[in-house]
Amino acid sequence: MSDVFERVKKIVVENLDVEADKVAESASFIDDLGADSLDLVELVMAFEEEFNIEIPDDVQENIRTVGDAVTHIKAHVS
């Protein structure tokens, strides 16, 4: 699953309309990548679809950075 980060990055670039080099693991969706709360919901939906997983609402609230998303996805993709 070494490509999880790259796949997440691709989705973030497409959904948030940001430059690829800004999408670092430490980047905050809201503070660094210009997302709002609705963008975050849409991003999570895109992750769920891409990786065929379900991310529960209480977990969604803790996904603040690109790294948070990658970590969660890696833990739940078999």
Next chain:
Amino acid sequence: MRRVVITGIGLVSPLASGTEATWERLIAGKSGAGPIDLFDTKDVPCKIAFQVPWNDGRGGGSPDDPHSFDPDKAASAKERRRIDEFILYALAAADECVADSGWTPETDHDKERTGVLIGSGIGGLQSIYDTAITLHTQGARRVSPFFIPSALINLASGQVSIRHGFKGPNHSVVTACATGAHAIGDSARLIKYGDADVMLAGGAEAVICEIGIAGFCAAKAMSTNFNDTPEKASRPYDRDRDGFVMGEGAATVMLEEYEHAKARGAKIYAEVVGYGLTGDAYHITAPAEGSEGGYRAMKMALGHSGLDVSEIDYVNTHGTSTPKGDEGEIGAVERLFGDHAKNLSLSSTKSAVGHLLGAAGAIESAFCALAIRDQIMPPTLNLDNPSVDTPIDLIPHKAKKGQVRAAMSNSFGFGGTNACLIMKQVD
């Protein structure tokens, strides 16, 4: 009493993107009709429409035509994912309207005195349709967080206010095909009452989608005899007319209190002097006999205007090209204008741009303002054999130069809702 004038216009129409290009093509007698290329029309009896020409070739547009609609200029790819197309058109029309008016408020006071009132007849129908399919096939968890704000009618006003920082009244109108006229009339009232000094007003519509066409076809409202000759299909007052042809786009005007406009040296197209609105209380889709409700709307607008009928030179009619509606409206106009009817000119620009539903009243009011500016009246295309015998000049085929001191615009909608606006030259 505070006076209200038009100081800016913005249009995205089936003829062109932009006011001057649209007006030039309208006066030249061009038609914006063509085969529908937005979905496969095999299952619907009406296969034609007046689509906005896009620069990617959609709707008969071309990258070589600078007046084809450029979606990238209207909104970023990210923004576009959050809005239905009626809002995209509203944003583009509003951008042009703001630039044309030269009104870009900087101070809190000026922003708070500037409002937005853009309506739509139906709103984000394509978004609702697409989301219903997603819900059905993939479940509720796949419904986008942007679905509701992309489809809501008042989000046209909301998005425009966010982009331009207009913090005054933020409102919307939903009265079917009278929406655009009500939006302008109500906005003028807000300025007269003192709630705002400037209002960006108009209508937007984009429902040339399968469910939209199927719905109007089921109501037997659309033309079906001219699928092979789309430009001939919208033919108000002609004996061979067989229904309306749908258009899309957005039209906005900048309404401004007269002294406010004068103080900043704004260009003024016309003054909005009359507004009338009535209900038929008759039928959900058919107009009342003899356009009785329309007549009362015109009479109310005339009363507010303080004008005599002899001072009005041009009427832009609702004239949708349906067998039932057209003649009733002509009768009502004749009744209102009496002996002056023989001096009057009248046309239905739906023959050239189609029926823009919730944007119709706004684009037609803009045409009235431009007719007053240029002293020329747009034609009624395809009027080969009038089905009505009237002393009024219906301006068949070719635009007509002539005095336009004041102009009237009629809009009537499903549900039996009627609106009339009167604009006049400012001396």
